[in-house]
Amino acid sequence: MRPITYLRATDTATAVAAVSSDPTSDFLAGGTTEVDLLRQNVLNPRRLVDINELPLTGIEGTEEGGLRIGSLARMSEVAAAPVVRERFPLVAQALELGASAQLRNMASMGGNLLQRVRCSYFRDAHSACNKREPGTGCSAIDGFSRGHAVLGTSEHCIATHPSDVAVALMALDTRVHTMGPSGERAYPINDFFLLPGDSPHREHPLEHGELITEIEVAPTPLARRSLYLKVRDRESYEFALVSVAAAMSVADGRIVDVRMALGGVATKPWRAERAEDFLIGATIMRDNFAMAARVEMAAARPTPMNAFKVELAQRAIVRALDMLSNGTGTASASGSESGSPS
Incomplete structure (x- = not known):
């Protein structure tokens, strides 16, 4: 049994400082993926920093026709929001088709973007996986690969990204806002997701302790259709x-x-x-x-x-x-x- 300590953060600065100061710490939001990976010994943090009390749950349309979604807004809340359904039906549909009702009520938008791959070799601590342990190899390339990727692959990884709503957001002019040790940043969504190349363990450009705070969708009139x-x-x-x-x-x-x-x-x-x-x-x-x-x-x-x-x-x-x-x-x-x- 591995001991894990727990901290509940009440403001963004405290949460960022707590995780960035300790390389063995991770953020905890809905936990729908994090808890699974802890049980499977894929992730081994020594401390979890609970961010559910942070004021990052807003869902609002902008006057220009865009959308701002707090990173802790739940999938079900975003899918049901009238402004989302009216302006960006593809986002609402992707969320509704992305999980069971129970998971949608728990999973956060920021956590959904950061969810780890569902490759069985990644989730099996005994299999070679460059994403889990860099340099060990990719079991999927010569193994069972029916559900794996055919685009953006490399000789080091062919795992498919699992998120549905991230696909919808990729089709739009979306920016991912963060707060981290180096301050605030905003990433165009295509830059937020990294191709595996020769470093598949690095899936995002975030530094340790950098927290997603908001997802911004620019006005896109054609998205109504x-x-x-x-x-x-x-x-x-x-x-x-x-x-x-x-x-x-x-x-x-x-x-x-x-x-x-x-x-x-x-x-x-x-x-x-x-x-x-x-x-x-x-x-x-x-x-x-x-x-x-x-x-x-x-x-x-x-x-x-x-x-x-x-x-x-x-x-x-x-x-x-x-x-x-x-x-x-x-x-x-x-x-x-x-x-x-x-």
């Missing part, structure tokens, strides 16, 4: 094999603007920039959607076990764009394309 489509093995409580967050603006039968990100297929929430570039100015037709999907997935590097994800992702992209173009994009995805734990 948006969706989050999720494809998975079973109807509920399952991670995405492929997911698509998309928003689109159309005029005179042509795409004026489009935002798209993919989940379930990459080592980080994946902004589909190649597909976006292809689609802008293109006419609304399935052939163009299919070509954009092929362009985006051309860089995929699958294993024999997860090669099916390449075609599945292409089909999901086409379906998502079809739904947006025919006006069904703001309806919640359901059936075999919904839900997962986070």
Whole structure:
């Protein structure tokens, strides 16, 4: 049995100072992932700093049409907020499809962005895993890799990022605000998630003791016509094999603007920039959607076990764009394309 001490912080400065001064300390919010990893001996902090009393729970729209979400706002609260559902339906859908009701009531937004991968080798303390123990190797590359990434991989890691809402936020102009030992910072969301490269243990640019305080979504009018489509093995409580967050603006039968990100297929929430570039100015037709999907997935590097994800992702992209173009994009995805734990 490992002894763990506990501290309840009542202000942000105290929380940051407590964790940053001790390399064996971690923040504790909803704990829906942290507690699991403690039990599995994947994480071994000697002290947990409870931040649940910090005033970081706000959910409010800005006058310009954007959104500010406190890092301790619960997933269920954000999904239910009228301003989120009206301005950014893809965010609400991703949250509702991202966990069971019980987990959504506990999990914080900041914790969701920081959740660790669900790779079974990462969570098995006896398996080689460069993300858990740098330099030990990656068991997934020659092991069971059906659910692993085909984009953004390296010879050191092919684990898939598990968050749903991070995919939706990746499709938008989102900034992650933090407070740390060096003061306040703001990260564009694409910079907030790091590719594994040769240092897969480093998933974010945060220094030890740096705390997410707020998630800022810039005004994005086209996001009112948006969706989050999720494809998975079973109807509920399952991670995405492929997911698509998309928003689109159309005029005179042509795409004026489009935002798209993919989940379930990459080592980080994946902004589909190649597909976006292809689609802008293109006419609304399935052939163009299919070509954009092929362009985006051309860089995929699958294993024999997860090669099916390449075609599945292409089909999901086409379906998502079809739904947006025919006006069904703001309806919640359901059936075999919904839900997962986070």
